[in-house]
Amino acid sequence: MPFSQDTAHTLIATLREQLGDRHVLTAAEDIAPALVESRGLYRGTALAVVRPGSTEEVAATVRACSEAGVPIVAQGGNTGLVGGGVPYGGIVLSLARLDCVRSVSPGDAAITVEAGVILADVQAAADEVGMLFPLSYASEGSARIGGSLATNAGGTAVLAYGNARELVLGLEVVLADGRIWNGLKALRKNNAGYDLKHLFIGSEGTLGIITAAVLKLFPKPLSRSVGFVGLPSFRAAVELFQHMSRAADRDLTAFEVMPRFGLEIVLKHAPGSVRPLAGDHAVYALVELSSTRPNADTGEDLEGMLAAGIENGLVEDATIGTSEAQNAGLWALRENLSDVQKAEGGSIKHDVSVPLSRLADFLEQATAACEREMPGLRVCAFGHAGDGNIHFNLSQPVGMDKAAYLAEWGRFNRIVHDIVSEMDGSIAAEHGIGLIKRDELALYGDPVGLDLMRRVKAALDPHDLMNPGKIVALGDDAPAALPV
Numbered sequence: 328m329p330f331s332q333d334t335a336h337t338l339i340a341t342l343r344e345q346l347g348d349r350h351v352l353t354a355a356e357d358i359a360p361a362l363v364e365s366r367g368l369y370r371g372t373a374l375a376v377v378r379p380g381s382t383e384e385v386a387a388t389v390r391a392c393s394e395a396g397v398p399i400v401a402q403g404g405n406t407g408l409v410g411g412g413v414p415y416g417g418i419v420l421s422l423a424r425l426d427c428v429r430s431v432s433p434g435d436a437a438i439t440v441e442a443g444v445i446l447a448d449v450q451a452a453a454d455e456v457g458m459l460f461p462l463s464y465a466s467e468g469s470a471r472i473g474g475s476l477a478t479n480a481g482g483t484a485v486l487a488y489g490n491a492r493e494l495v496l497g498l499e500v501v502l503a504d505g506r507i508w509n510g511l512k513a514l515r516k517n518n519a520g521y522d523l524k525h526l527f528i529g530s531e532g533t534l535g536i537i538t539a540a541v542l543k544l545f546p547k548p549l550s551r552s553v554g555f556v557g558l559p560s561f562r563a564a565v566e567l568f569q570h571m572s573r574a575a576d577r578d579l580t581a582f583e584v585m586p587r588f589g590l591e592i593v594l595k596h597a598p599g600s601v602r603p604l605a606g607d608h609a610v611y612a613l614v615e616l617s618s619t620r621p622n623a624d625t626g627e628d629l630e631g632m633l634a635a636g637i638e639n640g641l642v643e644d645a646t647i648g649t650s651e652a653q654n655a656g657l658w659a660l661r662e663n664l665s666d667v668q669k670a671e672g673g674s675i676k677h678d679v680s681v682p683l684s685r686l687a688d689f690l691e692q693a694t695a696a697c698e699r700e701m702p703g704l705r706v707c708a709f710g711h712a713g714d715g716n717i718h719f720n721l722s723q724p725v726g727m728d729k730a731a732y733l734a735e736w737g738r739f740n741r742i743v744h745d746i747v748s749e750m751d752g753s754i755a756a757e758h759g760i761g762l763i764k765r766d767e768l769a770l771y772g773d774p775v776g777l778d779l780m781r782r783v784k785a786a787l788d789p790h791d792l793m794n795p796g797k798i799v800a801l802g803d804d805a806p807a808a809l810p811v
């Protein structure tokens with residue numbers, strides 16, 4: 328720890344004075360949940376979890392930590408998947424109390440929220456004024472908007488609406504020295520110099536603390552249809568996507584894929600799941616059309632597209648939801664897949680993207696290479712195929728020791744990331760770099776790009792106190808990247 332016990336005691340006393348005793352947690356049982364991440368892969372340490380209640384209190388907390396030379400790790404819902412929110416010795420700054428929707432302006436198609444508002448509550452606030460906030464993924468009931476922006480989260484609506492980054496009009500950020508940058512404008516055009524908000528979006532708490540954001544709202548679709556499709560291969564799925572995206576244009580709002588193994592483990596472990604198709608298929612796609620046009624008939628359009636898919640041999644079987652309850656049931660098959668993998672033992676995960684034209688090649692090559700490397704390993708490659716983003720997860724062979732399996736993480740990183748890199752893809756599509764991919768970024772990142780990242784980090788956080796050791800390691804004392 329680069330600071331003394333005395334410094335730590337003085338800092339805790341200062342923070343208690345500033346925020347009140349009950350918002351500075353130090354008891355082991357109170358801080359325990361903040362020391363681990365959602366997969367249980369890392370366990371950190373912290374002096375305290377502090378819970379400021381306003382932007383000014385966040386600024387005061389950061390100033391006090393900066394003066395004491397104590398690191399700060401921001402936490403929202405702690406649902407991140409790359410170990411980015413795990414603290415190693417400093418203060419955890421929870422944004423949970425900054426949970427106010429400051430304003431909703433349908434006229435500007437914008438909503439201003441504090442960083443601690445839960446993503447599902449942002450969606451609900453938009454819905455209350457008859458509009459849509461499209462960012463959506465399985466952890467939306469606990470992820471907070473600050474964390475969603477700090478990770479530039481993706482999810483299931485990227486195809487139509489873009490990543491979190493595309494949904495932001497303005498930001499408010501507390502900088503590493505405790506100053507508050509007010510960039511909370513609701514403008515669609517603003518070329519007044521560097522667009523600073525984009526530095527902080529996706530920076531995973533390493534450059535500053537996001538305290539509020541102005542987000543874009545959209546018209547709510549008037550009709551939506553969801554289909555579940557059985558296909559012979561990932562190659563057929565990619566071809567179907569190409570056909571559908573040309574035919575449906577902007578109405579194609581989701582195209583998600585999963586393998587047979589994925590559907591089988593959802594049916595086995597997620598209560599209430601219903602098998603969607605009678606037969607057995609190598610690959611499944613969840614497809615959604617939605618439209619804001621009053622006269623659109625998404626059901627008829629979807630039926631036509633899937634019938635064409637059957638005619639040209641891409642689709643083996645398909646079903647279309649006939650009610651919102653059925654649509655939700657089909658979506659649940661996809662959304663539950665993230666969670667149920669835990670029940671199958673250790674899972675070595677890769678969140679990657681490649682150009683769409685290489686997606687089928689990637690899946691075939693990476694699957695063959697991993698199966699060759701460890702016979703019995705079960706590939707669970709699923710996700711946002713329409714975005715070229717696959718969660719290329721590898722469930723352990725049945726009966727293998729979990730720890731021994733997870734110890735092979737680095738070996739499989741090399742196999743999968745080499746193929747991704749050769750296809751000019753990205754080793755981090757939507758979950759970010761955090762800790763788990765920090766050393767992979769150092770290996771596969773463009774050297775000039777990495778140098779720029781370090782310079783940006785050093786300029787905005789010269790004492791390396793904002794989530795140190797994540798994304799890029801500046802010091803020698805950074806925590807180990809791989810969890811095992």
Ligand SMILES: Cc1cc2nc3c(=O)[nH]c(=O)nc-3n(C[C@H](O)[C@H](O)[C@H](O)COP(=O)(O)OP(=O)(O)OC[C@H]3O[C@@H](n4cnc5c(N)ncnc54)[C@H](O)[C@@H]3O)c2cc1C
Pocket residue numbers: 365400401402403404405406407408410411412422442463464465466469470471472473474475476477478479480481482483531532533535536537538665666757758761794797
């Ligand atoms: C079941 C499940 C499904 C998921 N599906 C998806 C998916 O489809 N797409 C996707 O992109 N992600 C997905 N995720 C990952 C995760 O939910 C997102 O990254 C989420 O946006 C993180 O929000 P959070 O509030 O939990 O952030 P945290 O986990 O608390 O933090 C994540 C990172 O952001 C930093 N941070 C948090 N708040 C702030 C802030 N206010 N200012 C600055 N830095 C901050 C943290 O230090 C950390 O580095 C999934 C996670 C789970 C568990």
